[in-house]
Amino acid sequence: xxxxxxxxxxxxxxxxxxxxxxxxxxxxxxxxxxxxxxxxxxxxxxxxxxxxxxxxxxxxxxxxxxxxxxxxxxxxxxxxxxxxxxxxx
Amino acid sequence: xxxxxxxxxxxxxxxxxxxxxxxxxxxxxxxxxxxxxxxxxxxxxxxxxxxxxxxxxxxxxxxxxxxxxxxxxxxxxxxxxxxxxxxxxxxxxxxxxxxxxxxxxxxxxxxxxxxxxxxxxxxxxxxxxxxxxxxxxxxxxxxxxxxxxxxxxxxxxxxxxxxxxxxxxxxxxxxxxxxxxxxxxxxxxxxxxxxxxxxxxxxxxxxxxxxxxxxxxxxxxxxxxxxxxxxxxxxxxxxxxxxxxxxxxxxxxxxxxxxxxxxxxxxxxxxxxxxxxxxxxxxxxxxxxxxxxxxxxxxxxxxxxxxxxxxxxxxxxxxxxxxxxxxxxxxxxxxxxxxxxxxxxxxxxxxxxxxxxxxxxxxxxxxxxxxxxxxx
Numbered sequence: 001x002x003x004x005x006x007x008x009x010x011x012x013x014x015x016x017x018x019x020x021x022x023x024x025x026x027x028x029x030x031x032x033x034x035x036x037x038x039x040x041x042x043x044x045x046x047x048x049x050x051x052x053x054x055x056x057x058x059x060x061x062x063x064x065x066x067x068x069x070x071x072x073x074x075x076x077x078x079x080x081x082x083x084x085x086x087x088x089x
Numbered sequence: 090x091x092x093x094x095x096x097x098x099x100x101x102x103x104x105x106x107x108x109x110x111x112x113x114x115x116x117x118x119x120x121x122x123x124x125x126x127x128x129x130x131x132x133x134x135x136x137x138x139x140x141x142x143x144x145x146x147x148x149x150x151x152x153x154x155x156x157x158x159x160x161x162x163x164x165x166x167x168x169x170x171x172x173x174x175x176x177x178x179x180x181x182x183x184x185x186x187x188x189x190x191x192x193x194x195x196x197x198x199x200x201x202x203x204x205x206x207x208x209x210x211x212x213x214x215x216x217x218x219x220x221x222x223x224x225x226x227x228x229x230x231x232x233x234x235x236x237x238x239x240x241x242x243x244x245x246x247x248x249x250x251x252x253x254x255x256x257x258x259x260x261x262x263x264x265x266x267x268x269x270x271x272x273x274x275x276x277x278x279x280x281x282x283x284x285x286x287x288x289x290x291x292x293x294x295x296x297x298x299x300x301x302x303x304x305x306x307x308x309x310x311x312x313x314x315x316x317x318x319x320x321x322x323x324x325x326x327x328x329x330x331x332x333x334x335x336x337x338x339x340x341x342x343x344x345x346x347x348x349x350x351x352x353x354x355x356x357x358x359x360x361x362x363x364x365x366x367x368x369x370x371x372x373x374x375x376x377x378x379x380x381x382x383x384x385x386x387x388x389x390x391x392x393x394x395x396x397x398x399x400x401x402x403x404x405x406x407x408x409x410x411x412x413x414x415x416x417x418x419x420x421x422x423x424x425x426x427x428x429x430x431x432x433x434x435x436x437x438x439x440x441x442x443x444x445x446x447x448x449x450x451x452x453x454x455x456x457x458x459x460x461x462x463x464x465x
Contacts, residue, residue: 041173048192
């Protein structure tokens with residue numbers, strides 16, 4: 001199972017910030033999370049399907065960027081982090 | 090016996106708040122924040138449904154969120170903003186029509202529909218679009234006659250984004266609506282939102298090569314006169330204007346002031362023929378009187394008067410466009426929120442002013458439910 005870690009700004013949408021998923025790609029992982037936790041819909045991805053500007057996604061510590069990044073394949077031993085940019089005040 | 094609670098709802102940089110008082114409006118208590126940490130642009134009590142309040146919250150991280158309360162802002166239910174249904178079947182962003190034409194940046198303004206349509210709510214967003222809900226905010230439909238208007242290519246964002254920030258419905262003729270967009274100007278519909286036309290004649294623009302365009306005006310806020318809705322008061326980037334013919338024509342009346350730049354305008358149900366403005370220096374977006382100052386425009390005498398005679402804490406104070414509200418009591422209460430977090434109150438129709446003893450985050454919006462429309 002892929003290990004998932006959501007940071008503080010996403011905590012209000014899930015019961016637990018540490019989750020797992022059997023999804024084989026990043027896109028499928030987001031589908032899975034949104035299916036299980038509907039309040040997470042449109043919070044990581046916007047209504048166009050793009051990852052929101054100030055949400056950053058890392059797979060095993062490497063940042064995934066751009067539309068093609070959602071097609072990143074995942075291995076059951078992978079770790080996915082959803083963090084937010086240092087922004088605002 | 091019913092209480093006579095006056096509730097002032099604030100949207101701030103760090104969440105929403107409620108300030109409560111009795112009908113004297115001199116002693117205040119504060120609740121909040123709700124939606125803590127979110128950039129709450131507008132908290133709006135529905136005048137048709139006592140106790141029902143809507144909140145438009147934004148976040149640079151997780152996007153816009155929309156909430157409804159039915160108990161005066163104590164408990165909130167998350168509803169879905171336009172295009173963001175919370176149903177299990179997530180709509181494909183790449184359906185028959187492709188991805189949304191105007192993905193939402195921020196929610197800006199909430200407005201109740203006509204009294205005859207008690208479940209209808211309108212929502213203005215950035216990028217400038219109008220949405221309509223006929224089920225009290227549970228679902229939304231775009232208003233294409235405005236959103237896809239032929240002049241849209243000429244619309245431009247102001248400093249706050251390309252926001253639809255004003256929605257007005259003529260209480261005597263509900264099929265007539267107006268919306269305000271920065272920087273596109275005012276638009277009027279006479280068929281409940283099906284068709285729209287610009288309503289900016291007489292409002293010049295200083296920041297465009299063409300000084301009298303049909304659209305492109307940076308309107309900041311507009312209010313209808315409660316007794317004569319054909320009369321409206323307009324705070325534009327380029328001055329203060331009045332219209333007496335349903336926004337067909339505008340005449341600038343703000344020139345006697347040291348500056349007639351500003352953001353807010355408000356009227357009182359119990360004081361027709363008067364409008365309140367907070368003129369600011371254009372360069373700094375703060376007052377030119379070294380303290381908060383609210384000016385009253387009187388239609389009959391066509392004259393201006395400052396209203397804050399008891400000088401409050403001096404300083405350089407600004408306001409956001411949604412930050413002035415008046416209640417429905419007589420004499421009316423006047424409520425002004427500042428960008429530095431003060432809530433100023435006149436409990437007696439601008440004779441005296443006080444400051445609510447609470448320092449809020451920067452205040453975006455102020456709206457009031459007074460006993461006549463709060464039902465408490």
